[in-house]
Amino acid sequence: MSTRTSPSGHPGEFGPGAAPARGAFPVAITNHGASAVLEICWTDGGRSLLAHGLLRASCRCAACVALRRAHKPVAESAATIRLHHAEPVGEQGLNLVFSDGHGRGIFPWAYLRELGAEQS
Numbered sequence: 001m002s003t004r005t006s007p008s009g010h011p012g013e014f015g016p017g018a019a020p021a022r023g024a025f026p027v028a029i030t031n032h033g034a035s036a037v038l039e040i041c042w043t044d045g046g047r048s049l050l051a052h053g054l055l056r057a058s059c060r061c062a063a064c065v066a067l068r069r070a071h072k073p074v075a076e077s078a079a080t081i082r083l084h085h086a087e088p089v090g091e092q093g094l095n096l097v098f099s100d101g102h103g104r105g106i107f108p109w110a111y112l113r114e115l116g117a118e119q120s
């Protein structure tokens with residue numbers, strides 16, 4: 001019994017146009033529940049620390065985009081929101097499920113990278 005798990009789910013076959021400009025693909029994704037931070041290590045050695053509340057507030061699913069367009073808050077309280085689950089979706093990005101039951105947003109890798117860059 002030998003099972004190999006690749007956290008990124010793709011072994012490095014980056015087709016033309018598939019990779020974001022700066023080659024932002026994750027090699028490791030760690031959800032730190034206690035500190036409410038999602039940590040992503042990238043293929044180029046970079047590291048992003050993303051607060052759960054920030055991720056929830058940055059959701060770009062159709063419902064959240066509509067709320068934002070109407071100048072309404074996308075989440076009730078970003079401070080208490082927790083990320084329950086992070087699931088890679090092919091080579092697109094990460095599907096994030098939050099404690100308020102919201103779990104429809106796909107966060108593209110490049111977007112996650114951007115969000116992390118704003119933090120540091």
Ligand SMILES: [Zn+2]
Nearest residue numbers: 059061064105
């Ligand atoms: Zn959303």
